[in-house]
Amino acid sequence: MLGNTCVQREMRSIGFPAPLSAGPRVRLTLCVPLYVSPETVPYTPQITAKSLEGKLTATTFTLDQPICIFDQYVNGTDDIWLVVAFTNVLTVDYEPAITLLALEGNITSSTFVLEQPRCVFNQTVSDTDEIWLVVSLSRAISSFTRPTSLQSLPAFQQFPENPNYMTMGTSSLNYPCEKSSGQITVLRVGNETGCVLDTSRPDCNGPLPGPGPYRVKFLAMSPATGPKAETKWSAPITLKRGN
Secondary structure (H helix, E strand, O other): OOOEEEEEEEOOOEOOOOOOOOEEEEEEEEEEEOOOOOOEOOOOOOEOOOOOOOOEOOOOEOEOOOOOOOOOOOOOOOEEEEEEEEEOOEEOOOOOOEOOOOOOOOEOOOOEEEEOOOOOOOOOOOOOOEEEEEEEEHHHHHHOOOOOOHHHOOOHHHOOOOOEEEEEEEEHHHOOOOOOOOOOOEEEEOOOOOOOOOOOOOOOOOOOOOOOOEEEEEEEEEOOOEEEEEOOOOOOEOOOOOO
């Protein structure tokens, strides 16, 4: 008989305080039958806005209940659990997005164009840190595990069997706050074809294999100590379908 399991049909994590956070993070996870495939509910747990004494103390915090959040997924036998975890990685209040510039091919059948994360990490990184783009199948963002070092990046060549990879790593110095007149500050995701099968290039910025949807975030990595800060996940990005 099939039992129940706590799959990643869950809400996004939060940290304290905003917009930069390090410390406890929580999520609510739904326990459902084993045959249910995972997905993420677009809801972020929040400290209650109600004027309650002691809603955030040295050892406790008070969340709003997830009323109506899982209604379309649950039945009377399912359980909702709160998952609490600790992280030293700062969360930056920034959501990657498709560029608003009128560029030809902002979204194609295998690529999309993002705004560069300028001034996003300037308070959290040093000149020696690197900024990486994490690309994930939209349904699988909860399965992404931050690599512990630059030597253990999830590889493009294993995508989409492994549903996320990291690419376009560059020095934080390449994303200054200043912008020259007329400068186009965008990133085209999926723009390399020569490294698709080259396992010596796990960071290949190869063409995306289908319409998705995909979601992305930026991750700041120290060459010495690993992850330092990250942005929020983008909204789902769906590519054009080929002819």
